[in-house]
Structures are given as structure tokens and as C-alpha cells.
Amino acid sequence: MRRIGLCLFAAALMGLFLVGCVQLPTPRPSNTSYYLLGSDLSADTTVEMSGLRLGLRKPRLPEYLDTPTIVTRRGPNEIHFAEFHRWGEDLGPALNRVLALNLEKQSGIQSAEVVPWPRGVGFDYVVQLRVLRFEGVGPAPPGPDVDDDVPIPEGHSQMIIGWTVFGTEGDTVRTRGITRHREDGWPVTDFADLVAKLDTSLVVLAEDIRDRLQTLERKEQ
Structure with missing residues (x-):
């Protein structure tokens, strides 16, 4: 028993020695950039005291867009996931959040609530988004071996969103x-x-929905 105890004690000392000698790696700064939608929303706090009250259901996204990485399209069937360029929040809730704020800036709209809705709230209309495209479209960027004076190719942003008003x-x-x-x-x-x-x-998108709601309201009057 004494021999076993001495062996255990020696093993414990050796473990402490090894822990003291192990050098943990220094954390490296991340090369990933994160982005939020809604950067062009002004600080206008004007609130409509009357107007339509809207409820926004959870948007429906295709699986390829339901990802933290920003998607770019390089052809009819080729897409690219930008490993180092990511959304700062889930895309579905982000779309709802920004759309609600944009709708509330439109004349004739009092409020736009996103799910989960406050208890007991009532709406004049409920809106559901179906996202078909929400990405960049363009050629691949120049490779690392290309000269610095080579111009960066240009593409365009693309949004196609269907919406249903209930x-x-x-x-x-x-x-x-x-x-x-x-x-x-x-x-x-x-x-x-x-x-x-x-x-x-x-x-x-918010302007299109607002215009259709106004047309719908005029027909019902």
C-alpha cells in the first residue's frame, strides 16, 4: 500500500509539472465580419396615432438562404457561401424586424408587430413573406495572385419576395x-x-405592401 501511495503521489507531481509546462495557444483575432440589416433606417420617431395595425408572421426562406453566411450567386445554378462574411442575426427574424420598421414609417400604418406577438393584440391584416431571392449576383472576385491594380468586377443585389396579406x-x-x-x-x-x-x-418591399393595403382599404370603403 505504501508503494502504491508513493506511486500515486509521484504521478500527481508529474501531472502538475506537465500542466505548468503546457503553453496554451494565444487566441487569434477572427477574420470574420458580421452585418446587420436596417443600416439605412433613420432615427425618426414619429408614430402614427391612427392607421392600420399589421402582424408579421415568420418568413418562409429557402434552405440555402437559411444560413448565417451571406450568399452570392455566380450563375443560374451556382451559389457561393461567404465564409468570412456572415449575418449578425438569423436572416428570417432580421427581415421581419426591418420590414416592420419600414412599414411603420409609411403613412397610414400605425404599427407592425413581429412574431411572437404581444398577448391580446389585434390586427387589421396579417402579412406572410415568402423569400425567393436575397443575395448578391456577380462574377467571382479576383484571386490572390492577381495584381492589385486589376479592377474589382461588379454585380448587383437581388431581392425577390412574395407576400400574402390575410x-x-x-x-x-x-x-x-x-x-x-x-x-x-x-x-x-x-x-x-x-x-x-x-x-x-x-x-x-414595404412601399409595395403599403400601396396594396391602401388599394384594399379603398375597395372595402
């Missing part, structure tokens, strides 16, 4: 539409610019 209870379809929008002049290495262009498309 009635008060959220079960009767009142109208449907689809918004297509692109912004040209995107340098394919500038992901901050791509996100800003997609922000602009979300403003157009």
Missing part, C-alpha cells in the same frame, strides 16, 4: 403580391455595400 383572423387571403428589386454597381468584394443595397430593397 384578414384580421389570419386565415382568409385578402391579396397577394411579389416584389422584385435589384441595385446595380455592387463591387463583388464589398459585402457592406451589398447589405446596404439589400436594405434599399426592403424599403421598396
Whole structure:
């Protein structure tokens, strides 16, 4: 027993020695950049005291867009996931958040609530998004061996989102539409610019939905 105890004690001392000699790697700074939608929203706090109250359901996204990485399209069937350029939040909730803020800036709209909705709140209409495209489109950027003076190729942003407007209870379809929008002049290495262009498309989306709601309201009066 004494011999076993001495062996255990020696092993413990050796373990402490090894721990003291082990040098943990120094954390490296991340090369990943993160982006948020909504960069073009102003600080305007004006609130409509009357107008439509909207509820936004969870958007439907294709699987290839339901990812943290920003997607670019390089041809009809080729896509690229930008490993070092990522969304700072899940894309579905981000789309709803920014659309709600853009809708609330439109005349005739009092509020737009995203799921999960506050308890007991009522809506005039419920809106559901179906995202078909939300990405950059363009050629591949120059490789690392290309000279620095080679110009960066340009592409464009692309948004195609279908939307359905339901009635008060959220079960009767009142109208449907689809918004297509692109912004040209995107340098394919500038992901901050791509996100800003997609922000602009979300403003157009809010305006399209607002215009259709106004038409729907006039028909019902």
C-alpha cells in the first residue's frame, strides 16, 4: 500500500509539472465580419396615432438562404457561401424586424408587430413573406495572385419576395403580391455595400405592401 501511495503521489507531481509546462495557444483575432440589416433606417420617431395595425408572421426562406453566411450567386445554378462574411442575426427574424420598421414609417400604418406577438393584440391584416431571392449576383472576385491594380468586377443585389396579406383572423387571403428589386454597381468584394443595397430593397418591399393595403382599404370603403 505504501508503494502504491508513493506511486500515486509521484504521478500527481508529474501531472502538475506537465500542466505548468503546457503553453496554451494565444487566441487569434477572427477574420470574420458580421452585418446587420436596417443600416439605412433613420432615427425618426414619429408614430402614427391612427392607421392600420399589421402582424408579421415568420418568413418562409429557402434552405440555402437559411444560413448565417451571406450568399452570392455566380450563375443560374451556382451559389457561393461567404465564409468570412456572415449575418449578425438569423436572416428570417432580421427581415421581419426591418420590414416592420419600414412599414411603420409609411403613412397610414400605425404599427407592425413581429412574431411572437404581444398577448391580446389585434390586427387589421396579417402579412406572410415568402423569400425567393436575397443575395448578391456577380462574377467571382479576383484571386490572390492577381495584381492589385486589376479592377474589382461588379454585380448587383437581388431581392425577390412574395407576400400574402390575410384578414384580421389570419386565415382568409385578402391579396397577394411579389416584389422584385435589384441595385446595380455592387463591387463583388464589398459585402457592406451589398447589405446596404439589400436594405434599399426592403424599403421598396414595404412601399409595395403599403400601396396594396391602401388599394384594399379603398375597395372595402
